[in-house]
Amino acid sequence: MRTVVIQPTLESWRERARELLALRVPPDEVLWSDDAQEPGLFATTDDTSPRGAVPKVSPAFLDMAHSVAAHNAARRWGLLYRVLWRLTHDGERHLLAVATDPDVRQLQQWCKAISRDIHKMHAFVRFRLVGRDEATGREQFVAWFEPEHRIVRLAAGFFDKRFAGMDWSILTPHECAHWDGSALHFTPGVLRSAAPDDDALDDLWRTYYRSIFNPARLKVRAMQSEMPKKYWKNLPEAPLTADLIAESGGRVEKMLRTQTRQAKPAPKNAYFDSLRDMNAPKPPPPDGPTQTP
Amino acid sequence: MAGRYADRISINIELPTQQGLAKLAPEKNLARTQDAMGHIRGKIDERHAEKRKPDAPKPPPFATVQSTQMLVGADDSTDAVILRRADVLYGDYRLRRVYYSGFSPIPEPSSLLPIKPPPLVREHRLYQADWLLRFYGFKVDEIAMDAAPNLDLQLDPKLAWALRNRAIFPADVNKASREILLRVPGLGVRNVERILGARRYTRLRLADLLRLRVPMKKVLPFIIAADHTPARLGLDDDALRARFLPPPRQAELNFDAPPPPVASDILSVSSGELYPCGPSSSSRP
Numbered sequence: 303m304r305t306v307v308i309q310p311t312l313e314s315w316r317e318r319a320r321e322l323l324a325l326r327v328p329p330d331e332v333l334w335s336d337d338a339q340e341p342g343l344f345a346t347t348d349d350t351s352p353r354g355a356v357p358k359v360s361p362a363f364l365d366m367a368h369s370v371a372a373h374n375a376a377r378r379w380g381l382l383y384r385v386l387w388r389l390t391h392d393g394e395r396h397l398l399a400v401a402t403d404p405d406v407r408q409l410q411q412w413c414k415a416i417s418r419d420i421h422k423m424h425a426f427v428r429f430r431l432v433g434r435d436e437a438t439g440r441e442q443f444v445a446w447f448e449p450e451h452r453i454v455r456l457a458a459g460f461f462d463k464r465f466a467g468m469d470w471s472i473l474t475p476h477e478c479a480h481w482d483g484s485a486l487h488f489t490p491g492v493l494r495s496a497a498p499d500d501d502a503l504d505d506l507w508r509t510y511y512r513s514i515f516n517p518a519r520l521k522v523r524a525m526q527s528e529m530p531k532k533y534w535k536n537l538p539e540a541p542l543t544a545d546l547i548a549e550s551g552g553r554v555e556k557m558l559r560t561q562t563r564q565a566k567p568a569p570k571n572a573y574f575d576s577l578r579d580m581n582a583p584k585p586p587p588p589d590g591p592t593q594t595p
Numbered sequence: 596m597a598g599r600y601a602d603r604i605s606i607n608i609e610l611p612t613q614q615g616l617a618k619l620a621p622e623k624n625l626a627r628t629q630d631a632m633g634h635i636r637g638k639i640d641e642r643h644a645e646k647r648k649p650d651a652p653k654p655p656p657f658a659t660v661q662s663t664q665m666l667v668g669a670d671d672s673t674d675a676v677i678l679r680r681a682d683v684l685y686g687d688y689r690l691r692r693v694y695y696s697g698f699s700p701i702p703e704p705s706s707l708l709p710i711k712p713p714p715l716v717r718e719h720r721l722y723q724a725d726w727l728l729r730f731y732g733f734k735v736d737e738i739a740m741d742a743a744p745n746l747d748l749q750l751d752p753k754l755a756w757a758l759r760n761r762a763i764f765p766a767d768v769n770k771a772s773r774e775i776l777l778r779v780p781g782l783g784v785r786n787v788e789r790i791l792g793a794r795r796y797t798r799l800r801l802a803d804l805l806r807l808r809v810p811m812k813k814v815l816p817f818i819i820a821a822d823h824t825p826a827r828l829g830l831d832d833d834a835l836r837a838r839f840l841p842p843p844r845q846a847e848l849n850f851d852a853p854p855p856p857v858a859s860d861i862l863s864v865s866s867g868e869l870y871p872c873g874p875s876s877s878s879r880p
Contacts, residue, residue: 396795396796399792399793399795399796400792400793400796400797401789401792401793401807402789402793402797402799402803402804402806402807403793403797404806407806407807516699518699518700518712519697519699519715521715554700556702557700557701557702557704558700558704558710558711560702560703560704561704562704562705562706562708562710563703563704563705563706564705564706565705565706565707566705568621568622574622577622577623577624578621578622580624580627581621581622581624
């Protein structure tokens with residue numbers, strides 16, 4: 303049994319996995335640990351340098367590994383190596399097609415958890431205005447977010463496309479992402495206290511949220527599955543939902559009890575008139591077929 | 596014009612029939628709306644064809660997708676009428692999505708509009724039917740028939756279809772074609788693909804399906820697996836429908852996710868027994 307210490311990144315795992323694979327070390331002889339502090343600190347490969355070519359694996363496996371590497375589960379590195387071993391040394395080249403295999407299934411479920419976490423980060427990051435850059439005149443925003451997994455790098459691309467016109471930082475406990483209008487860069491994670499608490503835009507956002515809430519379409523469980531409780535503490539609109547839900551029944555009742563009014567006469571304007579003209583049956587043309595507009 | 600600046604275009608058709616529009620939106624015209632959709636479809640197709648030509652100069656940007664919205668329950672159109680209109684829009688105009696929006700009451704109700712909104716579940720059933728049309732190879736007439744033009748609010752349309760067409764079941768998950776597997780209640784498109792992929796290398800057992808989070812109680816009467824054959828009695832039983840009905844009292848429905856397997860599913864798989872629990876606990880939304 304040997305212990306392999308890596309950094310918690312795919313690159314670090316991949317480097318060691320290649321070596322182990324070339325040395326034909328079976329998966330049940332390896333213990334993986336991902337608490338290496340510095341790259342290469344424990345990577346002593348001098349006398350065990352690999353002999354022989356490293357077998358190739360499909361891009362599908364690498365895509366999966368890319369995602370799985372961001373997951374929190376401690377045993378992800380070991381499972382990735384076991385699947386890699388089965389794909390290359392156990393003659394199961396088709397393994398990824400067997401979605402019912404427990405190992406494959408587990409990797410797929412981790413991938414799904416990652417894409418869900420990324421999706422929630424895209425939906426739930428709330429930027430706060432912190433100032434304006436004197437030199438460039440660009441507004442500067444900061445957001446605090448607590449993703450479940452290490453997804454900042456996987457999720458960041460969305461924000462630089464979507465919010466290219468402002469300077470922003472997204473701070474998380476694992477890692478922080480920053481955009482200055484030209485490039486994304488990453489720094490280590492920070493504490494919650496590093497991020498601003500509240501700003502004037504929050505009130506605007508809460509007013510908007512309250513106004514678009516439709517009491518007649520209340521689905522509490524769907525709401526909760528869309529906005530799981532673990533994200534509430536960082537969402538400025540979350541405290542509103544309890545009241546909005548509680549009031550819904552009464553608001554709808556009131557609408558249903560309200561006396562119906564006559565249909566309002568159609569407003570007079572040129573646009574409506576032109577639509578009515580188009581709808582009116584046309585007199586038959588003097589000769590030949592007409593062209594439809 | 597909008598097509599140059601947006602990647603999706605949406606023209607709302609609002610109601611499935613001209614009569615409905617004449618009553619609630621007299622300025623709107625169904626034929627004109629469809630003409631406009633046809634025009635957009637032409638532009639999207641044209642752009643798509645140009646993009647595929649090698650060496651051609653990059654064509655000016657144009658939207659790649661169009662969608663629309665239809666109101667449900669504001670006029671008296673049946674689900675069959677709504678779905679037939681959607682089918683035309685998907686087929687002839689290549690819409691990517693039709694959104695069904697249940698009529699919802701407003702603070703100052705108009706005498707032209709119904710007082711009560713349709714049940715939220717009706718919109719949900721329409722979306723389920725819409726998925727069956729687009730991804731499962733169903734035809735409108737199989738889901739909403741002239742004899743019963745509205746969808747069953749208690750059972751999802753695929754299960755309702757399967758109960759009307761029991762003769763084609765059970766389907767063997769290790770042998771049946773994709774088309775047949777897609778018709779098994781409880782098997783979604785992705786799981787059908789997973790089954791087709793995995794069965795080339797292994798014979799599927801119930802534990803495999805459970806691992807794919809297939810809702811066991813729903814599929815068991817309709818499938819054969821390496822270690823499971825449903826009792827013939829089960830499929831012929833008149834009470835089969837009753838087993839799938841929701842319990843009498845239900846506070847709200849979760850329309851989003853299929854429920855994860857619960858302890859009783861696992862129990863039923865390991866014991867090989869179909870219905871270990873009474874109807875009160877055996878059906879969930």
